[in-house]
Amino acid sequence: MTPINIIYISIEGNTRAFLKLLTKYAQQQHALNPENPLIKAKEISDQTIPAKEKQPFFVFVPTYLTGGNGIDSGFTEIMTNALGEYIADGNNAPKCIGVVGSGNRNFNEQYCLTARKYAKQFAAPFLADYELRGTNQDAERIYDILKKRWSAVNA
Ligand SMILES: Cc1cc2nc3c(=O)[nH]c(=O)nc-3n(C[C@H](O)[C@H](O)[C@H](O)COP(=O)(O)O)c2cc1C
Structure with missing residues (x-):
C-alpha cells in the first residue's frame, strides 16, 4: 500500500x-504489518509555491474564524487561507x-467549521475531528478512518 498523503497547515503547532x-502511530502499525500504510505529510504555509498534486490526498485543517456565530451569521476564515488556496x-x-x-470545543457552534466548509467547497x-493537539486515541481512531478510505480509493 502506498503511503497516505496528507496536506495540512498549522499556525501555532x-x-x-x-x-x-x-505518523509515528502509522510507523508502528506498518512495522506490525506492512499492509498498513505509512503517512506522508506536507505542510503548507503562506510561503508555499502552488504545485500540482499528482496523488489523492487528505486535508487536515485547524479552525481560525472571525465574526459570525456559526449558526445564522457569517464567519470569515483567517490564518489558514493559504491551504484553501493551495487546494x-x-x-x-x-x-x-x-x-x-x-x-x-470552547468555540461551540464554530467548532471545526473550516473543515466543514472545505468539505463542501x-x-x-x-x-473526522479532534481537539487541539489530539490524543493517542485520536491518532488510532483517525488512522483507521484514513486507512479505510485510502484503500477504497486505491482499490
Ligand atoms: C484566534 C483564534 C481563533 C480560533 N477560532 C476557532 C474557531 O472558530 N473554532 C474552533 O473550533 N477553534 C478555534 N480556534 C482553536 C484552534 O483551531 C486550535 O487551537 C487548533 O488546534 C490550532 O491549530 P494549530 O496550532 O495547528 O494552528 C481558534 C484559535 C485562535 C487562536
Missing part, C-alpha cells in the same frame, strides 16, 4: 504535533478525498 503523532489551485481539488478538522467527505 497543534496540527503539526498531531501529524507527528499520527483550489490548478487541478488539486478533485484529488482531495477527505477533510479532517481540528479546533477547540471541495466536494470531499468530512471524515
